[in-house]
């Protein structure tokens with residue numbers, strides 16, 4: 001079972017078990033990770049699941065897709081090259097150990 005570490009907006013480090021094929025947002029919600037709201041249910045429209053991917057993981061996670069990048073641009077704050085929407089990160093065994101910093105609610 002892949003494990004993901006979330007760094008909550010206040011700096012609290014939370015490591016959770018994720019199910020294969022769920023999204024990082026779903027894993028966060030299931031484990032009550034602070035700052036991940038997931039208002040749109042994973043439809044890639046709200047940006048309330050915005051995270052910064054740890055530098056060691058950006059290559060493996062990959063960049064945001066075109067629609068995701070648009071949502072980040074228009075709905076999120078503190079957008080960086082390593083920004084991703086957690087609902088668009090599908091968990092696989094290859095992401096065991098992934099570290100995400102939760103940015104928090106969009107404006």
Ligand code: FES
Nearest residue numbers: 038040046047087
């Ligand atoms: S849950 Fe809405 S964009 Fe991720």
